[in-house]
Amino acid sequence: MPKVHYLNASYGLKSWLLTTDHKRIALLYLASVTFFFFIGGLFATMIRIHLLTPGGFLVSPETYNKLFTMHGVTMVFFFLIPSIPAIIGNFLIPIMIGAKDLAFPKLNLLSWYIYIIGGCFVLYSFSTGGLDTGWTFYTPLSSIYSNSAVTPAVIGVFINGFSSILTGLNFLVTIHTMRAPGMTWFRLPLFVWAHYATSIIFVLGTPVIAITLLLAGLERMFHLGFFNPAMGGDPILFQHLFWFYSHPAVYIMILPAMGVISEIIPTFARRPIFGYSFIAGSSIAIAVIGFLVWAHHMFLTGESVYAALAFSLMSYLVAIPSAVKVFNWTSTLYKGSISYDTPMLYALGFIGLFLVGGLTGLFLACLGLDIHLHDTYFVVAHFHYIMVGGAVMGYVGGLHFWWPKITGRMYPEFLARIAAVVLFVGFNLTFFPQFVLGYLGMPRRYHSYPPEFQALNVMSTAGASILALGYLLPMVYLVWSLKYGAIAGPNPWPATGLEWKTASPPPTENFDVTPVVDWEPYDFEHRPDLALEPGIGGLLPAHGDD
Amino acid sequence: MSDHIASPKLYVGIFLALMVGTALTVFAAYKDLGPWNIVVALAIATFKATLVVLFFMHAKYSPKRTHLVIICAVFWLGIMLALTLTDYHTRHDFSFLRSPATTVTRSV
Numbered sequence: 001m002p003k004v005h006y007l008n009a010s011y012g013l014k015s016w017l018l019t020t021d022h023k024r025i026a027l028l029y030l031a032s033v034t035f036f037f038f039i040g041g042l043f044a045t046m047i048r049i050h051l052l053t054p055g056g057f058l059v060s061p062e063t064y065n066k067l068f069t070m071h072g073v074t075m076v077f078f079f080l081i082p083s084i085p086a087i088i089g090n091f092l093i094p095i096m097i098g099a100k101d102l103a104f105p106k107l108n109l110l111s112w113y114i115y116i117i118g119g120c121f122v123l124y125s126f127s128t129g130g131l132d133t134g135w136t137f138y139t140p141l142s143s144i145y146s147n148s149a150v151t152p153a154v155i156g157v158f159i160n161g162f163s164s165i166l167t168g169l170n171f172l173v174t175i176h177t178m179r180a181p182g183m184t185w186f187r188l189p190l191f192v193w194a195h196y197a198t199s200i201i202f203v204l205g206t207p208v209i210a211i212t213l214l215l216a217g218l219e220r221m222f223h224l225g226f227f228n229p230a231m232g233g234d235p236i237l238f239q240h241l242f243w244f245y246s247h248p249a250v251y252i253m254i255l256p257a258m259g260v261i262s263e264i265i266p267t268f269a270r271r272p273i274f275g276y277s278f279i280a281g282s283s284i285a286i287a288v289i290g291f292l293v294w295a296h297h298m299f300l301t302g303e304s305v306y307a308a309l310a311f312s313l314m315s316y317l318v319a320i321p322s323a324v325k326v327f328n329w330t331s332t333l334y335k336g337s338i339s340y341d342t343p344m345l346y347a348l349g350f351i352g353l354f355l356v357g358g359l360t361g362l363f364l365a366c367l368g369l370d371i372h373l374h375d376t377y378f379v380v381a382h383f384h385y386i387m388v389g390g391a392v393m394g395y396v397g398g399l400h401f402w403w404p405k406i407t408g409r410m411y412p413e414f415l416a417r418i419a420a421v422v423l424f425v426g427f428n429l430t431f432f433p434q435f436v437l438g439y440l441g442m443p444r445r446y447h448s449y450p451p452e453f454q455a456l457n458v459m460s461t462a463g464a465s466i467l468a469l470g471y472l473l474p475m476v477y478l479v480w481s482l483k484y485g486a487i488a489g490p491n492p493w494p495a496t497g498l499e500w501k502t503a504s505p506p507p508t509e510n511f512d513v514t515p516v517v518d519w520e521p522y523d524f525e526h527r528p529d530l531a532l533e534p535g536i537g538g539l540l541p542a543h544g545d546d
Numbered sequence: 547m548s549d550h551i552a553s554p555k556l557y558v559g560i561f562l563a564l565m566v567g568t569a570l571t572v573f574a575a576y577k578d579l580g581p582w583n584i585v586v587a588l589a590i591a592t593f594k595a596t597l598v599v600l601f602f603m604h605a606k607y608s609p610k611r612t613h614l615v616i617i618c619a620v621f622w623l624g625i626m627l628a629l630t631l632t633d634y635h636t637r638h639d640f641s642f643l644r645s646p647a648t649t650v651t652r653s654v
Contacts, residue, residue, distance in 0.1 A: 204622045240630045291625060295633065306636035307629075 001408045001487050005505040020105035021508055026091035027406075028112050033083050034475075036119065039126075040074035041468065043067050048430075048464040054451045064447035065132035066148065072135025077157050078119055080391055081249060084256035085202075086111070086167055088398045089195045091406060093171060095499040095506060096189050098180025098515045103173040107166050115163040121156030125149040134445065136246070139227035139238040143219035154217045161210040164252075168202025171195050180498070182517035186277060189497050189521060193280040194259025197287035201248045201255075205291070209245035212238065236302055243294035251290040253387055254354070255283055257394025258325055261347045264401050265329050267495040268344035269336030270532065272522040275328040282321035289318050296365050300374045308367055315365035322358050326351060341493070342416040346397025349424045353389025357382060360435065375445075378438025384431045396423070396474060403478065404492050408505040409485030415477050423470030429463025494530040496522050550607035560601045567594040 006023045016024060047067050050058035059067065094101050102108050125131055128149045133142040142150050175196050215226045216238060225231025227238040266273045273279065295303055295311040329351055360382040363369050373379060403411055433456040442453050491500035502511050524532060567590050574586045600606040605616055
């Protein structure tokens with residue numbers, strides 16, 4: 001381990017709270033995002049315990065409404081959206097492109113403070129009675145009728161949006177202007193491409209949700225008629241504006257996870273990634289097409305048949321770049337020298353779960369089928385397969401993959417593999433029964449259900465307790481590894497990216513000398529520095545190879 | 547980043563143009579132009595916003611990459627407006643698809 005690195009270069013609370021080092025800011029995010037993850041997880045646990053019996057025995061119906069709302073608001077805005085970009089992306093993007101920091105280091109720190117201020121408003125809302133509008137804040141419930149603490153929550157989410165915008169802006173400028181010599185666009189790691197696409201959504205989409213929530217807040221506080229029909233407003237307009245951001249926000253969550261998977265798969269298959277340019281291009285395609293599909297959330301809320309047809313068609317189109325990625329990842333595995341280290345287990349889990357989540361998304365994009373499935377547990381299961389099975393699997397997998405780089409120490413591999421399997425089993429047991437429940441007609445957001453649905457609900461709750469164990473295990477052994485983990489060395493896997501060329505943990509300036517990149521991405525074959533055994537490192541598949 | 551320094555005269559001119567635009571907006575608000583109400587109001591607002599972006603935000607003197615960013619943002623705004631309007635402008639156009647039985651049920 002190097003004597004001086006970013007973790008011990010300076011000491012004291014001030015050196016952390018006023019740091020402009022992207023790596024330290026990433027760790028500030030890690031602590032705060034983990035805090036919100038546990039808050040959101042606590043609400044989820046209470047929801048699942050409540051649903052053990054058909055009548056629900058834990059909380060009142062009103063409190064139940066608040067629980068699922070606060071679970072959604074916390075997880076979407078304060079965990080899923082910032083998790084991979086603000087933690088792993090923040091830490092890695094400058095190192096991956098050979099830069100010393102992000103383009104605007106002070107803006108980066110400001111992003112974190114804005115996130116914390118937004119989070120405080122939301123916590124204030126939770127602690128003064130909570131809110132019951134659903135994470136979607138639909139009007140006129142949120143703007144007129146709800147008696148819960150909607151205003152501080154709306155202000156909190158509004159403020160938090162600026163954190164996303166600044167992070168996205170920082171990434172875009174950094175990737176454009178600070179690449180090391182030789183780091184051309186098509187030598188960028190796919191993780192960086194994924195974050196470039198994510199940043200486009202951050203910058204172009206987030207202002208819309210910010211202003212939309214501001215309008216809802218103004219309607220609530222000052223009775224201005226934007227969305228209330230009684231005052232000449234239109235509630236469907238809120239849904240259009242809300243989903244214009246909030247559907248692309250799904251891609252904010254999943255694209256960075258896809259970037260993580262694109263790094264893990266070639267490393268543990270010891271092969272160059274199959275179809276690099278297609279994976280890079282598909283990230284951009286998902287970001288762009290993702291902006292054209294939002295009204296598929298509104299098929300049953302009174303939008304026109306013509307618009308529904310158009311949005312249904314465009315929703316199907318997103319499947320194409322998504323499938324391009326899945327096919328290319330599996331093609332990379334083909335004839336690879338695969339090792340099942342923990343990050344790879346998460347990556348393989350991601351592919352399977354994302355596939356289920358993505359394909360059930362097509363069910364919901366289908367106009368006829370959506371009438372049956374709309375607002376049922378089928379939808380809940382679908383988006384949890386994408387957000388938990390996809391985004392969180394990618395996040396936890398990425399955390400394991402780069403943990404040696406972040407901390408300089410290895411996590412306990414055996415325990416980590418067990419945790420990965422526990423997570424996978426727990427996740428499926430929690431959410432697969434919900435597909436069945438939804439298909440059978442159990443609506444979402446209800447505090448009670450008919451007795452015939454109890455067996456599946458008990459399965460789901462049992463799965464949730466296994467899932468909780470799967471999250472607690474890494475929490476414990478990752479903290480343990482900070483002191484007792486084996487020294488990792490610069491490149492323990494070994495992997496091909498520039499981040500593995502510097503020390504673990506890296507120095508504050510990332511590299512002692514600005515690196516020059518003269519190799520192609522994911523090329524194991526021409527990298528004697530990786531010291532792979534002869535024959536491993538993989539050739540590109542031969543033409544006509546079956 | 548643009549190094550161009552605009553003259554105070556230009557800024558005052560733009561400011562006056564914005565004031566005239568505001569007066570026009572208020573004036574137009576008192577006239578009933580039927581369906582043109584919204585068109586006129588948005589046209590004046592767009593003209594004023596363009597002046598602000600070009601001169602106060604120095605877009606006129608900025609590099610082409612900045613122009614590209616602005617064009618992208620306006621294009622995205624266009625996507626939001628156009629696709630939202632596909633809903634509002636076609637809500638009743640497909641009523642002929644309903645079967646007579648459905649129509650009767652609905653009217654009841």
